[in-house]
Amino acid sequence: MVKVQTVAVAIASTLASSIPALAQNSELAGVREEMKQLQRNYEERMQALEKRLTEAETRAAKAEKSAGQAEQSANKAEKSATQAEETAVAAGRRTGENAFNPAISLIMQGTWARTSQDPNNFFISGFMPSGGEVGPPKRSFGLGETELSISANIDPYFRGIVIASLSPENTVAVEEAYFQTLALAQGFTLKGGRFLSGIGYQNEIHQHAWDFQDAPLPYKAFLGGRYVQDGVQLRWVAPTPFFLEVGGELASGASFPGNDLNKNGAGSTALFAHVGGDIGESYAWRTGLSYLRTSANNRSFQDPNSLGIPVTNSFTGRAKVWVVDGVLKWAPNGNSTQQNVKLQAEYFRSEQDGTLTYDDLASAAPVFGGLTDSFSSRQSGWYAQAVYQFMPRWRMGYRYDALRYGSVNNAIVNNGLGPSAADFSLLGPYNPSRNTAMIDFSPSEFSRLRLQIAQDKSRMGATDNQVFIQYIHSLGPHGAHRF
Numbered sequence: 001m002v003k004v005q006t007v008a009v010a011i012a013s014t015l016a017s018s019i020p021a022l023a024q025n026s027e028l029a030g031v032r033e034e035m036k037q038l039q040r041n042y043e044e045r046m047q048a049l050e051k052r053l054t055e056a057e058t059r060a061a062k063a064e065k066s067a068g069q070a071e072q073s074a075n076k077a078e079k080s081a082t083q084a085e086e087t088a089v090a091a092g093r094r095t096g097e098n099a100f101n102p103a104i105s106l107i108m109q110g111t112w113a114r115t116s117q118d119p120n121n122f123f124i125s126g127f128m129p130s131g132g133e134v135g136p137p138k139r140s141f142g143l144g145e146t147e148l149s150i151s152a153n154i155d156p157y158f159r160g161i162v163i164a165s166l167s168p169e170n171t172v173a174v175e176e177a178y179f180q181t182l183a184l185a186q187g188f189t190l191k192g193g194r195f196l197s198g199i200g201y202q203n204e205i206h207q208h209a210w211d212f213q214d215a216p217l218p219y220k221a222f223l224g225g226r227y228v229q230d231g232v233q234l235r236w237v238a239p240t241p242f243f244l245e246v247g248g249e250l251a252s253g254a255s256f257p258g259n260d261l262n263k264n265g266a267g268s269t270a271l272f273a274h275v276g277g278d279i280g281e282s283y284a285w286r287t288g289l290s291y292l293r294t295s296a297n298n299r300s301f302q303d304p305n306s307l308g309i310p311v312t313n314s315f316t317g318r319a320k321v322w323v324v325d326g327v328l329k330w331a332p333n334g335n336s337t338q339q340n341v342k343l344q345a346e347y348f349r350s351e352q353d354g355t356l357t358y359d360d361l362a363s364a365a366p367v368f369g370g371l372t373d374s375f376s377s378r379q380s381g382w383y384a385q386a387v388y389q390f391m392p393r394w395r396m397g398y399r400y401d402a403l404r405y406g407s408v409n410n411a412i413v414n415n416g417l418g419p420s421a422a423d424f425s426l427l428g429p430y431n432p433s434r435n436t437a438m439i440d441f442s443p444s445e446f447s448r449l450r451l452q453i454a455q456d457k458s459r460m461g462a463t464d465n466q467v468f469i470q471y472i473h474s475l476g477p478h479g480a481h482r483f
Contacts, residue, residue, distance in 0.1 A: 102152030105476035109144030132224030199290035218381035258294030268294035317354010373411035
């Protein structure tokens with residue numbers, strides 16, 4: 001029993017002495033483990049920092065490369081701008097040089113005509129002769145009007161255009177010769193010289209671009225075929241979502257229904273306004289109102305008297321013309337190359353107030369020669385036409401013209417001063433009319449062949465059945481025509 005107690009005491013003493021050592025070893029292991037964990041965390045953080053550093057260096061390299069590319073692009077842009085400036089300067093020099101090398105175009109026309117009435121005796125009954133080239137072309141083969149056009153920009157501010165007309169009779173006339181501004185602000189354009197007036201619709205369109213071989217009867221009776229001004233024109237296009245144009249003209253008024261007054265100042269005034277726009281993708285329209293006021297001084301014309309002897313009479317006074325015009329165009333989805341339709345109409349009203357002199361030269365009727373009394377007229381006319389392009393290159397059209405005699409007050413006849421109504425045979429009451437049909441073929445944009453037939457009742461008591469074959473050829477560059 002004593003030995004057992006002794007052994008137990010020895011074991012207890014040994015355990016008591018070993019417990020502090022074990023505790024000390026466990027603490028050291030913990031410290032070592034903590035140090036190892038700190039080392040691992042440090043290494044991970046260092047790797048993360050190294051990775052971030054590498055990525056930052058990569059981004060910096062890319063940024064430096066992009067900056068270099070941007071600098072190269074800037075240098076290229078600067079070089080391109082310099083080259084563009086040099087090109088513009090060179091172009092400006094070339095433009096100045098090309099002022100002596102303008103665009104030149106030539107329009108050739110010709111006809112073959114068959115008429116049942118002599119074209120040399122053409123007149124419009126009931127209306128004063130205009131003196132213009134309003135009759136049909138001569139029978140058989142003949143040249144039409146040949147148009148020579150020269151145009152160029154004068155400088156950045158002006159453009160010049162000259163159009164000469166070569167007649168079949170081998171005469172040359174200046175049809176148009178004008179300057180036109182290029183740099184006026186706010187939609188204004190100034191034109192000066194000789195030009196086709198802006199009144200009406202067809203008046204500004206050159207003859208070779210008409211849809212029919214000749215002008216409608218109202219143009220022949222009231223404007224001598226077309227109205228030409230020697231003067232200035234100011235035109236304004238409004239900044240509206242639709243087309244709105246207003247214009248005015250001051251001119252010498254030398255064209256019919258006026259004549260050369262040989263005086264200071266303006267002899268005629270013209271005002272016009274046009275408005276238009278689109279209806280969907282397939283329709284376009286334009287309508288307008290125009291007014292012309294001019295004066296005449298001894299504007300002469302010939303009228304056979306009761307004996308059939310040509311007598312020269314003359315009118316002095318004022319003339320006014322109002323024009324209402326309208327155009328409607330259709331092309332499927334705006335593509336006019338395959339099919340299109342054009343409807344066009346104009347209404348004219350003419351007023352003349354002044355004096356009429358019978359036998360101004362006192363050559364045919366010496367007893368009444370130089371007899372003068374008051375004269376006034378209120379007359380009107382209109383036309384409507386339709387042209388249908390039914391397939392590429394082919395068109396067909398129909399036009400109806402009509403004039404209304406209205407009221408004519410000839411005091412020489414009404415007051416019984418001697419000459420009777422028979423001595424003014426052209427001024428007798430009559431309402432002319434005409435029916436016209438055509439078909440044309442355009443092999444290209446530079447040529448056109450046309451067949452036209454008409455029943456013309458311009459002359460009282462006579463119907464002129466007409467057949468025309470016309471060719472139109474364009475040589476050289478030619479500007480676009482108006483709407």
